[in-house]
Amino acid sequence: MNYHSTRGQCAAVGIDAALAAGLAPDGGLYVPESLPQLSAADFAGLVNLPEIAARLLQPFFDGSRLQSQLPVLCAEAFDFPAPLRELDAQTALLELFHGPTAAFKDFAARFLAASLERLRKADAPVTTVLVATSGDTGAAVAAAFHRRPGFRVVVLYPDGRVSPRQAHQLGCFGDNVMALRVAGSFDDCQALVKRALKDEALRQDCALTSANSISLGRWLPQMGYYVASTLAHQRSHGEALDFIVPTGNLGNALAAVLAKACGLPIGDIVLASNANRVLPEFFASGQYTPRASIATLANAMDVGSPSNFERLRWLYPDFKDLPAWLHADAVDDDAIRTTIRAVWAERGIAVCPHTATALCVAQRLRAQGNARKMAIVATAHPAKFEQIVEPLIGSALDVPAALATLLARPAHATPIAADFDELARVLRAAQD
């Protein structure tokens, strides 16, 4: 299987090269040259997430040295569960926060790290994994590469725009992980990373790769939990699941879209945005107007220019091509608060602000008479956002053990301006 850039200005490459590069050389995003066609029958007898993910990823790794290692790789990366927790007879939460940093990004970050370690040549220079984070990616990537020989992680996050526990997690690894707190927004951080990856002079001095959701190594493995959960549901209830996905950069949701485009039994897919409503606007009008992000309670989704939009455009070049099963809606902070309070009062379940956006969208669909089977994607553990959630529910949240371990370590982050030359200086100094 070959991968070409969404911008079409560079040569197609195999997946090993695409994984190592992160961003395509022309600044575009790698996409597969064709869509493998798969069906439920291809997964007969497979039950657990690692087995299902390995089967699913097989055609995407045609020609790769990793193809035969996919079962081991997936078993290593997906060593924690993604359970469906029932809310009512028609609705479940798909809990993706049982990994080491308590957010869904652990799945893909661990897969990417396991892949890149196996692809690495013994005599290669230390690779710097550069990652911009709106809160959760950075910790997941840092945890996945922490103390992995041959790699260093540099995390850029918007100073003051992540939760205190997120900030602590980002700064607590040390060793081969450096946290940079940037005086700017997440979009500024993302722009700095994109520019660094495209800068020839810098790349001469530092071996750089990216671990943002633009990386194929993050996009593809995320299909696994959608397929595993919808197959499980189909086997026991005879029907596929709709997914409501809290959406920022469109990485997670686009994995569900890709799995459906490959023929897998997935129902409707609904993108739930916070007050950064550029995607719902596009779905309503066909007008795509990226802009600066605004800060919301669901900070990991504070994205005004979703980087995976190019991949959506690759799948569906025209507005009129958008499939009828794909929808988008936006939820403001007041609705996030109301939803967190209500689900606690009604069911005794605490959800994070991101999960609450999806839950709110699901409730609107129910109010319109939608009675389909829905999985609401729970993207982070509420204890990562205790400063928001605890006052709303009036109760203290238990901290998962893995998160508690990280929070017990000391943390440090280096302040930098949202300035490319300053980032380049830091990266060059770290390379020495």
Ligand SMILES: *Cc1c(COP(=O)(O)O)cnc(C)c1O
């Ligand atoms: C990153 C993140 C999101 C948004 O995911 P995208 O892939 O950027 O759309 C939603 N919720 C949480 C908790 C996140 O960390």
